[in-house]
Amino acid sequence: MNTSTSTSTATSDAALPAHRLEAVIFDWAGTLVDFGSLAPTQIFVEAFATFGIDITLAQARGPMGLSKRDHIRTLLEEPTILAQWQRRFDAAPGAQDIDALYERFMPMQIDKVGAYSQPIPGAVETLAWLRAQGLKIGSCSGYPRQVLDVLLPLAAANGIVPDHVVAGDELPAGGRPGPYMALANVLALKIGDVRKCVKVDDTTPGIEEGRNAGMWCVGISLAGNEVGLTEEALGRLPLSCVQGVKAPRRGAADEDTRMSQATEVAIRSVERGLVPDRLIRIGIRRLLRERLDELHDGDAAAVAALTQAFVHDMRAASLAPLPEKANEQHYEVPAAFFGAVLGTHRKYSSCHWPDGVDTLAQAEASSLAATCERAGLADGQEVLELGCGWGSLTLWMAERYPGSRITALSNSHSQRAYIEAEAARRGLSNVRVLTRDINVFDTDERFHRVVSVEMFEHLRNWPQAFANVARWLRPDGRFFMHVFAHRGAPYPFVERDASDWMSRYFFSGGMMPSDDLALRCQDDLRVLAQWRWDGTHYQRTAEAWLRNMDERRTTLMPLFHDTYGADADAWWVRWRLFFMSVAELFGYDAGQRWWVSHYLFERRA
Structure with missing residues (x-):
């Protein structure tokens, strides 16, 4: 046959x-x-x-x-x-x-x-x-x-x-x-x-x-x-994708092992560029369905039990298990890569696509403006930004609130160099960038506002992190946090098998918060307001990044060869797969399973 x-x-x-x-x-x-x-x-x-x-x-x-x-x-x-x-x-x-x-x-x-x-x-x-x-x-x-x-x-x-x-x-x-x-x-x-x-x-x-x-x-x-x-x-699969698949043998009925082996074979073929995007996306959606099954999505009692167990473990965890991995996994590629792939503001997080917004640059601006409005920023404030990325929010705040002083925290030297150079080019003197490990960072300064956009997903012990933020706030200060979230139970990104590809290459030590996780960590901070963007906003953002990457392949491939050497082609596919996975995750079920959550906190008395 x-x-x-x-x-x-x-x-x-x-x-x-x-x-x-x-x-x-x-x-x-x-x-x-x-x-x-x-x-x-x-x-x-x-x-x-x-x-x-x-x-x-x-x-x-x-x-x-x-x-x-x-x-x-x-x-x-x-x-x-x-x-x-x-x-x-x-x-x-x-x-x-x-x-x-x-x-x-x-x-x-x-x-x-x-x-x-x-x-x-x-x-x-x-x-x-x-x-x-x-x-x-x-x-x-x-x-x-x-x-x-x-x-x-x-x-x-x-x-x-x-x-x-x-x-x-x-x-x-x-x-x-x-x-x-x-x-x-x-x-x-x-x-x-x-x-x-x-x-x-x-x-x-x-x-x-x-x-x-x-x-x-x-x-x-x-x-x-x-x-x-x-x-x-x-x-549609190449021969290399199916070589080594074995017929069932006595004692080899373990479904998890079989699925893991099949997934590993498939991922190897994907990384060699042998599988079309349509089939890759089908595979991603299948993994997402399996993730939802694991999380007992839709089962209120099971979700509550999983969440309670996660919170219990979280309170005993270190603040940030692998802070060096975020830098290694996301910023090993030169800044020019992000300059080509992200929008004009270099916003490396979900953008906002309300009606009338059609371009990535517009969506970046919409999200940055919403962040400042929801954080209650005003000119003359002392502002601490935790996890500043490539400075999209840092520079936006510095330009629009010239009487404020912006202190931006990052663990990436390349990000600090880029932001400082860009601030100098724009004539901004109210920006200070600190390269610190969040595990040991502390300061005697007190701030009117602390803001953070998609950094707390890299942390593990939110109660400890919130206690630190409360200490850094002035008595009437506010903390604004933007995170992506799952509507049900939270879960860590851990590499269990080949299907945990995201954990291996892009999110080691990270977690997927649940939408209600912040509400369970109010020992030192109290939630004043909460907002959501459905997941389609992040889906459109990631699709725009992927489109930019593909359109600029000729320009970007020399950067990959300089950075990754003989593995340049494999890493090109991995970055494409990363953006594709983000788009499929947040687009799943029309953005109603995973989305973006905003919270505004005040210090408890």
Whole structure:
């Protein structure tokens, strides 16, 4: 079968020459028909959703190969799904619940299976070749007989006609991973020695079925459940993206490991520039859906528990775990890169795109003006800016409030040099830039205003940080904070596997605050006001950065070669992927999952 790779594992006591084989027993979905084994997985998701239970496609694929009733039972034993069920129904699922889900699943599966009856390319030719060698063709499936009764005539019309078929629900002994369906084929085909049979399957339970029956086994990987892509999607990937994908083996059923390996292979191909943007964005959205599943988005009780645990850990954490990483990861590239990619104000944070704003420069100005208005800035104030970036807000404040003195804090020497040079060029004498580690920074000065734009996401212990800010404020001072946020639970950026690409290259030690996280840290500061920009504002900002980067590739590539050397091309792709990921994150669900939050605080008395 020319679209899949396979591995063979001998399970008999003595190897047999090929000419002594007498039968090959095939699985159906993902092996003979239904490229990617798509029909069952989506229906499981939809069936569970009718009970108010959200499962991912990855979870639905986990027990694939089992009979459908056993599949449902196994899914209900999965910890996160079990917890959802118990929260919703105030009881653990029982046999009646399995029956109810099965009854909901069956008509949906029967209705959809015909749409997935096309043979996998090469399957018809493979069956013809095997018959020409004198071999008999058996088959078995996790599908129940009702579903197979719909599928079989459609498959036969396309040339898939095995000598025997066993359904997943028709043997009293049970189904996979037990050997019973495979052995039922042996009896029906009148094969005298199981070692003269080969079992072909795309799932771990199906391979275990063959092994338990004492047969040779061949695992299908690319066309089946292990990869789970349509033929079109797989065909768009380069060969390097699929090399090394292994067929399922005994003891290799760990879904997390499989997904991590597949993600790592995919990311390597992306970094080589071999995957089109459209497919990259599809992959990003899939990871975002998985992140939301992990955060139990929409489950109020679970979100509250996750948030409480995060706040508990946050209070015991260091102020900023990896301050050097922000500088290393974002500012190793020369300032000229940001000058070409960002807008005219060099604002390296979300911009504001209200009606009538159509350009990045306008959106930068709109956001800077909103920050000053919401912070209550006025001429003559002492202002401390925490995390000044490339000076967009620093220089904006200095120009519009010439009687104020602006103290800007950064941990980047290149940023300080740029801001000081730009202030001198504009004739601004009211700017002072300090290069400090926020972990040790302190001052005896007191300020009318402290402002911070997208710096607190790099911190971890907000209660400690807020206590410091309260100490630096004058009695009537105010603190304005702009952060991006998630509407549900907060979470840290930690590199757990290849899918945590953002944590590895761009946000080590950072966190995604929740919208309400600041409200839980009011020991020393009190929230006076709160505002939000939905995530589409950040989406448009990141898309504009990406567009600028692409349009200036010829100019920028020499900078990348000077900075990254032999890895210049890979880092070009990483920066593009970073901007793309930011856009997809904040654009998800029309900007209603992740967004930008503004807060105004005063000192507590």
